[in-house]
Amino acid sequence: MSTPATQTVAVRTRGIDMFFGEGETKVTALKQADFEANRGELIMLVGPSGCGKTTLLSVIAGTLTPQTGTVEVFGQRLDGLSQEELTTFRRKHLGFVFQSFNLIPTLTVLENVMVPLLIQGAAQDVAVAKARAMLEKVGLKGREDGRPNALSGGQQQRVAIARALVHEPSLLICDEPTSALDKDTGAQIMQMVRDLSRSPDRCVVVVTHDHRIFRFADRIAEMEDGRIRRVVEDASLLDTNHL
Amino acid sequence: MYRLALNMLFGDRAKLAMLLCGLAFSALLMAQQTSVFFGIMSWTYTPVHNIRAPIWVSDPMVEQANDAKPMRDTDLYRVRSVDGVAWAAPLHTSFLQARMQDGNFKLITMVGIDADTFAGAPAVLSQGRIEDLRLPNTVIVDEWGAQLMGRVTKGPDGKEVVIPLKVGDTFEVNDLEARIVGICKVRRAFTGGPFVYTTYDRTKLYTLGARRTLSFMLVEPQPGIDPAQLCARIEADTGLKAWTSETVIWSWSDLSLARNTFWWFWKNTGIPFSFGTAVALGLFVGIAVSGQTFYSFVLENLKYFAAIKAMGAGMGVIARMLLVQAFTAGLLGFGLGVGMAQAIGRAMIEKGMPPFVMFPQIFWATLALVLGISLVSAIIGIIKVSRVDAATVFRG
Secondary structure (H helix, E strand, O other): OOOHHHHHEEEEEEEEEEEEOOHHHOEEEEEEEEEEEEOOOEEEEEOOOOOOHHHHHHHHHOOOOOOEEEEEEOOEEOOOOOHHHHHHHHHHHEEEEOOOOOOOOOOOHHHHHHHHHHHOOOOHHHHHHHHHHHHHHOOOOOOOOOOHHHOOHHHHHHHHHHHHHOOOOOEEEEEOOOOOOOHHHHHHHHHHHHHHHOOOOOEEEEEOOOHHHHHHOOEEEEEEOOEEEEEEOOHHHOOHHHO | OHHHHHHHHHHOHHHHHHHHHHHHHHHHHHHHHHHHHHHHHHHHOHHHHHOOOOEEEEOOOOOOOOOOOOEOOHHHHHHHOOOOEEEEEEEEEEEEEEEOOOOOEEEEEEEEEOOOOOOOOOOEEEEEOHHHHHOOOEEEEEHHHHHHOOEEEEOOOOOEEEEOOOOOOEEEEOOEEEEEEEEEEOOOOOOOOOEEEEEHHHHHHHOOOOOOOEOEEEEEEOOOOOHHHHHHHHHHHHOOEEEEOOOOOOOOOOOEHHHHHHHHHHHHOOHHHHHHHHHHHHHHHHHHHHHHHHHHHHHHOHHHHHHHHHOOOOHHHHHHHHHHHHHHHHHHHHHHHHHHHHHHHHHHHHHOOOOOOOOHHHHHHHHHHHHHHHHHHHHHHHHHHHOOOHHHHHOO
């Protein structure tokens, strides 16, 4: 964060190459992928299946290490960090919303939301208070002691969002957050994500196939064959038949 | 995180029940079989337990307490003359057939004790008086023997009823009358026959005038004399074998007759192998069932562990969560299993057999083995979770 340019950029990747396997089984997932997301921005990664969206998301999240290229998240270079350092980085700065919610069914709603805080080493009472407050913020007050399976899909995704934001991460990673939801519920969830992301200290990257939610994006990065093909601000410029 | 780990474990009650069943069954099998094994093995040195004397002297070729090689009566005088011996009394033990009133024969262990001192006499009599053994043709029978040798008759409901022997009843040994003047409480013997006590001199009659009837000598050291030192002196002066009577089989003392008897049976019978197989089976079943169930528990939670990893939990935290889960299940399974073993054991003790002795060592060893099973299960789970890429959470 030494220059004005980097002060606005939240996520930047340059020249990312990522491949899996070797020899005849080698599959190239990313080819010189360059990507940028700004602070206070909600950016969507779209593209056909197999174009490398999830791989790029994993690289940005520090769960995959690319073979070449640089990754920078809120001024921190991730390439070159050890697994332990990446784990610590994710713990402090990242929040995740998964396609299938990944809420632990044997824990209560409140306990699920407490997980990131407890991973950070927060005291039990502090974690309980913060988790309760976050659940209230996403409109789930009174559902703290229930099990996730007793909630609707939309409510479960709200719990997942509460869990993703409870430790106030800088970068929120959302992987197909509305794929299991109907149109109206999906719109509500995206509105909530958008509202919660409106902060200069936060950035939201959403991978999606769901063109119904494109309108919530500040920008949309279209991927094709492992690289960013173009970045648009107006979703109507995209040919959604190919996505 | 550990509280959450426990909530994850207790949240899936069906899986937890399966896990606890495996661990409890394993603990039950290991604790119960080992306790019965040591119970049966404790019967091997019953003579030393029942016949209390600080020192036992035997023929030098004797290896254990049930292995009597008769000595000459003059050996008794040689032992009495050893410096440091307060007194020495003769003891006879032999297996004989008793002929009951109904013509049936029963195997008995006849014990002949010194009529003057009653050294080696049973400590507790439930009927009769020990002094009555000085009367002609008299014996004292143990409680189990009184039941075993009792008269079988039909009750009012037509079912067979055993009327135990009592003071005044008689039977025959080698055509000589044996009249019961007492019923005693003693521990049962591994060799099976009930104990029938009489005087040492009378055993010569019951054994049809056997040339040698001196099986053992019971020795009391003079005050201040160490039994182990006196044993060494007796062996040096007489060439006989002298033993101490301590019944702690875990001791390292080579002089202990009980310990030598225990290990003689250990080495020369298939009992340890038989029970060892059951214990090993318990261990393997425990590892298989618990390992499999815990592994399945981990597999079902794998995507959640992957999510927790993605959220920034290191493998150290996840490993500790799995260890907490496995050890908690292990402790609960151990409690249930050992509790059941104790309950079965108490029921056994009330019925009299099979014998059940749960040494503290058995308790702790079972706990260690069950926790070992838990550790193995946890390690299998940890290996599985460690191989899961956190990036898998983005693949649906």
